[in-house]
Amino acid sequence: MKLNFKHVAVLIAGITISCGSSSKIVSSQAQIQQLEELVTSKSFQIQSDWAMPLMTNSMNSISNAGLLPIGSTGNMISLIGNTNFLKMEGDTISAYLPYFGERQMGGGYSNNDNAIQFKGVPRNYEVTEDKKTGSKEISFNINNRTESFRVFITLSPNLSSNINVNSTERFTIRYRGKVEPILSE
Template sequence: MKTLFKIVLISILSINLLDTASAQTEKQIRDAAKIAEGKEQLDNRTFTFQARYMYPLGGGQRYLNTDYDVRVTKDSVIAFLPYFGVAYSGAGYNSNEDNGIKFTSTKFDYKSELKKNGIRYVTIRINDSRTTNQLIFNISPNGYTDLSVNSKNRQNIRFDGMLNDKSKTKK
């Protein structure tokens, strides 16, 4: 009876170990595919950043439950992001065009740099927006992204999110 119990116990443990190893392998394959997809999109200069959190310079963190994003293609940058912070002189209050960070740019400079730790820094200097100067993306290999938005007449603001987050893409 004891030997039968030992055999059953060893069998259950073996099956459990094999199942865990298989799940790890599948996760590694999915992660590798996601990394390759993100790298290809960054190399082609076509990606979408989905914002999940915003961090105003004045402090505090705000969760974003609406689809806010920045879409980058070879010939345009389209930003639709919220803004919460201090506006300086020349910034309008209570006008529809000055609420949030909303612009479409076709005149921009794109610079991408890959660091040794796998983090890619993408800097986009906007040349035809009257409010936004620069977008700085820090993109990890698995798609987690930190975006800093530098403005001409507002405090800078930072966003966290994902590159091409399929769960929040617009249909």
């Protein structure tokens, strides 16, 4: 059989279409239901694998000096093996998130203030749902003894999480990890 231009064009088009990727993530109804139960019960914890600080000249200098964990860059730092969490238990939210980045003003660094830490009942707590993806978006304000934080959390049906933390004294930072139920001890 002799191939002509039409056959080659159809073959190339078919390969191109079949190799294309879909940007839409499809979640099962079971995954969406599991996420709904976690958020509704207000009983979940997030452990992050990555911290993503705002890339500044200082972070670039630290990265170039080789002071970051292996496999990390100035704007993506591995947290594997480092204690970190954000927990929601009823109306109380607590967090210990290692901070990498710059302070904007005041506060100073002491032995207890290098991580983002808070515990309490948040203000302006709001949950919204993205109907297309089934993900949940949680936002709230919370304070510790020296700082105020505005926190935005996105939880996906595959149980991945993104946390964005805006502070009154530090540059913005993001965390990426997994959400799971709080296990009884």
